[in-house]
Amino acid sequence: MSNISLSRNEKKALLRILDKAKSIEEISKETGLSIDQARSALERLYAKGLVEKKIKETTIVKLKKENQEYRKIGLPEKRLLELLKEKPLSIKEINKLFGREATPAIGALKRKAAIEIIEEGGIKKVKIIRNPEEIRIIEQEFIEKLPIELEKIKDLDLLAYKNLEKRKIIELETRKEYYYLGNKKAKRIVETEEFNKEYEEKLTPEMLRYGTWRNKEFRPYEIHSPVKKARVGRHHLLRVFIRKIREILLSLGFEEMQGPIINPEFWNFDALFVPQDHPAREMQDTFYLDMYTSNIDEAIFKKVDKMHRKGLGKGKGWGIPLDKDKSRRLLPRTHTTVLSARTLNKLDLSTLPRKFFAIGRVYRNESLDWKHLFDLHQIEGIVVGENLSLKHLIGYLKEIYKKLGYDKIKVKPSFFPFTEPSAEVYVYVKEKDQWIELGGSGILRPEVTKPLLGKPIPVLAWGLGLERIIMLKEGIRDIRKIYEPELGEAMYREIKWQ
Numbered sequence: 348m349s350n351i352s353l354s355r356n357e358k359k360a361l362l363r364i365l366d367k368a369k370s371i372e373e374i375s376k377e378t379g380l381s382i383d384q385a386r387s388a389l390e391r392l393y394a395k396g397l398v399e400k401k402i403k404e405t406t407i408v409k410l411k412k413e414n415q416e417y418r419k420i421g422l423p424e425k426r427l428l429e430l431l432k433e434k435p436l437s438i439k440e441i442n443k444l445f446g447r448e449a450t451p452a453i454g455a456l457k458r459k460a461a462i463e464i465i466e467e468g469g470i471k472k473v474k475i476i477r478n479p480e481e482i483r484i485i486e487q488e489f490i491e492k493l494p495i496e497l498e499k500i501k502d503l504d505l506l507a508y509k510n511l512e513k514r515k516i517i518e519l520e521t522r523k524e525y526y527y528l529g530n531k532k533a534k535r536i537v538e539t540e541e542f543n544k545e546y547e548e549k550l551t552p553e554m555l556r557y558g559t560w561r562n563k564e565f566r567p568y569e570i571h572s573p574v575k576k577a578r579v580g581r582h583h584l585l586r587v588f589i590r591k592i593r594e595i596l597l598s599l600g601f602e603e604m605q606g607p608i609i610n611p612e613f614w615n616f617d618a619l620f621v622p623q624d625h626p627a628r629e630m631q632d633t634f635y636l637d638m639y640t641s642n643i644d645e646a647i648f649k650k651v652d653k654m655h656r657k658g659l660g661k662g663k664g665w666g667i668p669l670d671k672d673k674s675r676r677l678l679p680r681t682h683t684t685v686l687s688a689r690t691l692n693k694l695d696l697s698t699l700p701r702k703f704f705a706i707g708r709v710y711r712n713e714s715l716d717w718k719h720l721f722d723l724h725q726i727e728g729i730v731v732g733e734n735l736s737l738k739h740l741i742g743y744l745k746e747i748y749k750k751l752g753y754d755k756i757k758v759k760p761s762f763f764p765f766t767e768p769s770a771e772v773y774v775y776v777k778e779k780d781q782w783i784e785l786g787g788s789g790i791l792r793p794e795v796t797k798p799l800l801g802k803p804i805p806v807l808a809w810g811l812g813l814e815r816i817i818m819l820k821e822g823i824r825d826i827r828k829i830y831e832p833e834l835g836e837a838m839y840r841e842i843k844w845q
Contacts, residue, residue, distance in 0.1 A: 352566055356385075362537065364527050397536065404523055405524060407521075408494060418491070422455070423445055427453070430444070431473065436472065437472050439470075589724070592816075610685050613651070614685050618798070623673055647798065650797075686705045705728075724813035726810060739807060755775035772787065772788055787810055
């Protein structure tokens with residue numbers, strides 16, 4: 348005898364599928380089990396290797412969700428026909444009654460040669476030209492039969508189906524139906540004495556209380572059947588990427604920068620030498636709070652203000668003093684470079700060279716679509732030290748992007764407000780056989796570094812969007828999907844970085 352243990356429900360289901368494959372619904376009707384009980388029993392039998400499972404796919408025609416009302420109130424042409432039986436109606440009246448459904452309703456009845464448009468006293472009217480009892484709305488008749496299998500549609504129903512499909516009132520849905528059939532192993536088990544033996548399946552509180560369990564024989568535990576791997580306690584894909592990128596940067600000797608999400612305009616814009624009338628500071632690009640801070644150090648404010656007014660020795664700056672009230676206004680940071688500015692301002696120059704990074708959330712007043720979010724993550728990095736050059740920056744970029752899994756990079760000249768020179772970073776993606784832009788970089792302008800550091804020490808800077816990396820590595824085409832609670836197999840797949 349096999350050591351396979353079967354429950355009562357499993358035995359009931361197995362006896363019904365020894366000679367003929369049956370669906371879950373058929374088993375449910377024949378055994379009195381609920382659909383869920385039947386499905387559970389059959390799936391356990393399948394896991395124990397006692398049944399074969401076959402899938403039958405059926406294409407079903409059904410009403411679209413937004414058109415379900417047509418089953419109750421009728422198609423617009425049916426409703427229009429009922430009104431026209433009483434009297435002709437003007438086009439204006441029909442438009443008022445039916446709105447956007449007016450034209451389809453008139454068109455459908457004209458194709459059936461049921462109506463004509465006449466003109467009376469300069470007013471266009473619609474009237475019936477056939478016996479109303481002879482006019483069939485076959486599309487409405489077809490709707491009453493839905494849902495229906497596509498292959499069963501014939502004759503007039505086929506014509507109605509095509510008409511409704513053109514009007515996008517119906518849709519197709521592929522349904523899968525599972526059929527189960529007992530195999531030879533199952534037949535051998537059914538013929539044994541053990542199969543017909545009755546066991547207790549549950550140990551109840553009453554059995555324990557009164558000791559009746561001692562006189563009962565319980566069904567043995569089945570420990571040989573394979574079970575599906577439980578997927579629980581997983582980190583979201585976004586968290587996985589943040590953790591991995593943090594590990595990469597820490598391993599390269601970078602120190603992590605921390606700072607507040609809400610900042611005054613001074614740190615978000617002024618300290619980075621962005622003029623106070625710059626378009627990026629307008630409402631269409633930035634979220635603003637109706638709040639202000641008084642916590643701006645006067646010494647650093649004066650240095651930045653002087654740079655805006657006069658610039659460097661030979662430069663003229665912007666020629667405009669800072670409006671302190673504007674500098675004090677609070678906003679959610681629009682970039683993580685605000686953390687770089689705050690870090691540089693506190694930096695002890697005797698500790699140079701130093702390397703810093705940040706992975707933080709930033710906020711932009713963007714329209715939400717497949718490639719834009721109004722809150723997203725930026726990865727920011729800076730290297731501070733004497734005698735640094737663009738050559739050093741490219742060296743760092745190559746090492747960082749190599750750790751991210753990209754062996755080939757190239758840089759192209761570009762423009763960014765805080766850096767000069769500036770460069771876009773491109774990586775070669777082997778799977779796509781193309782170069783893809785994946786971040787920006789440059790050397791912070793001396794107008795930024797001199798007020799913050801006391802002198803224009805070179806600061807290499809680079810940044811990229813975290814969501815952009817995730818989309819590229821995981822083949823996600825819509826950035827919004829990254830923030831869905833369930834990302835399918837991507838949640839459980841090991842991420843390949845190199």
